[in-house]
Amino acid sequence: MYYKFNGFTQRLVGAAASTAYNPQKADGLPVHLKRGVPDKLLYRTTMALTIGGTIYCLVALYMASQPRSQK
Amino acid sequence: MAHQAHSYHMVDPSPWPIFGAAAALLTTSGLIMWFHYSSTTLLTMGLLSMLLVMLQWWRDVVRESTFQGHHTPTVQKGLRYGMILFITSEAFFFLGFFWAFFHSSLAPTPELGGQWPPTGVKPLNPLEVPLLNTAILLASGVTVTWAHHSITEGNRKQAIHALTLTILLGFYFTALQAMEYHEASFSIADSVYGSTFFVATGFHGLHVIIGSSFLTVCLLRLIKFHFTPNHHFGFEAAAWYWHFVDIIWLFLYMSMYWWGSC
Numbered sequence: 001m002y003y004k005f006n007g008f009t010q011r012l013v014g015a016a017a018s019t020a021y022n023p024q025k026a027d028g029l030p031v032h033l034k035r036g037v038p039d040k041l042l043y044r045t046t047m048a049l050t051i052g053g054t055i056y057c058l059v060a061l062y063m064a065s066q067p068r069s070q071k
Numbered sequence: 072m073a074h075q076a077h078s079y080h081m082v083d084p085s086p087w088p089i090f091g092a093a094a095a096l097l098t099t100s101g102l103i104m105w106f107h108y109s110s111t112t113l114l115t116m117g118l119l120s121m122l123l124v125m126l127q128w129w130r131d132v133v134r135e136s137t138f139q140g141h142h143t144p145t146v147q148k149g150l151r152y153g154m155i156l157f158i159t160s161e162a163f164f165f166l167g168f169f170w171a172f173f174h175s176s177l178a179p180t181p182e183l184g185g186q187w188p189p190t191g192v193k194p195l196n197p198l199e200v201p202l203l204n205t206a207i208l209l210a211s212g213v214t215v216t217w218a219h220h221s222i223t224e225g226n227r228k229q230a231i232h233a234l235t236l237t238i239l240l241g242f243y244f245t246a247l248q249a250m251e252y253h254e255a256s257f258s259i260a261d262s263v264y265g266s267t268f269f270v271a272t273g274f275h276g277l278h279v280i281i282g283s284s285f286l287t288v289c290l291l292r293l294i295k296f297h298f299t300p301n302h303h304f305g306f307e308a309a310a311w312y313w314h315f316v317d318i319i320w321l322f323l324y325m326s327m328y329w330w331g332s333c
Contacts, residue, residue, distance in 0.1 A: 023138035030083035031131045031139070043086065046123040050093035053116040057100045060113060064103075 078145040080135065087128040094120040129288075133305075137297045147304050154308045158315050161278070165319050168271040169326065175263040176331055183262060187331065192264050193256045194332035200251050201328045204244050208317045211240035215286070215310045222293070225300045234290045237313070241283035248276050268327055275319055282316045285309040 004013045021035050033039045075081065094117055101114030136142040142150075176187040184190030195201060214237040221230035252269075259269040289306045292298065298306055 023134055024140075030085065031134050032083070032085055032087070032127060034134065042123065042127060046090055046120060046127065047086070049116055049120040049123065050090045050097070053097045053113065053120060054093050056116070057097055057113055060104060061100060064108070 078143040080141040080143070080146045082135070085128070085131065087124050087131070090120065091124045091128070094124050133292070133297070136305075137292075142302075142304070147302075150304055150308070154311060158311060161315065162319075165271070165274070165322075168267070168274065169322065172267040172271060172327060172331070175267060183264070187264070189262050189264050192261060195251060195255060195328065197324070197328040197332055200247055201324060204247055205320065205324050207240050207244045207247070208320050211237045211244075212314055212317050214240065215313050219306065219310055222298055222303050222306060223300050227293075230293055231290070234286065234293060238283055238286050238290060241279060241286065241313075245276065245279055245283070248272070248279075268331075271327065272323060275316070275323055278316050278319070282309070282313045285312060 002013055004011055023034060029036075032043060097113055097117030098121055099117070101111070101117040104110045104113045179185055179187045179189065188194045214233050218230050218233035218237060221227075221233055257265050257268075259265045286309050289309045292305060
C-alpha cells in the first residue's frame with residue numbers, strides 16, 4: 001500500500017481488505033500457494049529440506065551398510 | 072464454471088503428504104545416525120521438515136475451511152470420525168505400555184528382589200506433586216468445557232479467558248513434571264521399574280505438550296474470529312484430545328504412582 005497524493009482525493013491505496021489476498025479468487029492457484037510469495041518460499045524451503053535430506057539419507061545408509069574395514 | 076453436485080471436499084493437489092513421508096524417513100534414519108554414529112544432521116533435518124510440513128498442512132486446512140468454506144456438515148462428520156479413530160489408536164498405543172507395566176509389576180522377578188517397587192528403588196510419593204498434577208489436569212478439563220460452552224453461547228471474552236486458563240494449567244503440569252523428573256531418585260536405567268515409569272509418563276508428557284500446542288493454536292484462531300457458535304470443530308477436536316490426555320494421566324496415577332508405590 002502507498003499514499004496517492006496527486007489528484008483531488010489524497011488517499012491510501014491498497015490498504016483495504018479487498019485489495020489484500022482473496023482466498024476465494026479463482027486464479028487456479030492451489031491452496032498451499034494461494035498467498036503467493038511467502039507460500040512459495042516456505043514450499044521451496046520444505047522441498048529442499050525433504051528432497052535434499054532424502055538423498056543425503058540414502059547416501060548415509062549406503063555408507064553405513066558397507067562392512068567395516070579390517071584392522 | 073464447474074460446480075460440484077455433492078457435499079464432499081475434493082482437495083487441491085498437495086505436496087504435504089509425500090513431504091511428510093520423507094520427513095518421517097529423515098527422522099527415523101536420523102535417530103539411527105545419532106545412536107550409532109553420533110551424528111545429528113539427519114535428525115535435525117527430519118524434525119525441521121516435520122515441523123514445516125505440519126505447519127503448512129494444517130494452515131491449508133484452516134484456509135480450506137474458514138476462508139474457502141469447504142467444510143460442509145458432511146465434511147465435518149468425516150473429520151469427527153477421523154479424530155475419534157486417531158484418539159482410539161493413541162489409546163491402544165498407551166495400552167501397550169500399561170501392559171508392560173502390569174506384566175513386570177504383578178509378578179516381580181528375583182532380580183528385582185521379588186517385590187514391587189524393586190529393592191533399592193524409592194518411588195515418588197503419590198500424595199505430593201503427582202496429586203497436585205492430578206488436580207491441575209482435572210481443573211483444566213473443567214476450564215476447557217467452560218471455554219466450549221462460552222463459544223456455543225457466543226461469549227467471546229469468557230471463551231478467551233477459559234481457554235487461556237486451560238493452556239496455563241497445561242504448562243503448569245509440564246513444568247511440575249519436569250521438576251519431578253529432575254528430582255526423582257531413580258532414572259530410566261534403574262531396572263524395569265525405571266523403564267516402565269519413564270517411558271509411559273514420558274510419552275504422556277509429550278502428549279500434554281502436543282495438546283497444549285493444539286489448544287494454543289485454537290486460542291489464536293478464537294481471537295481472530297475463526298470460530299462461530301455453531302461451527303468450531305477445530306476447537307472440539309482439541310478439547311477431545313485434551314480430555315484423552317487427562318484420562319491417560321488418571322490411569323497412570325492410579326496404577327504407576329499409587330498402586331505401584333505400595
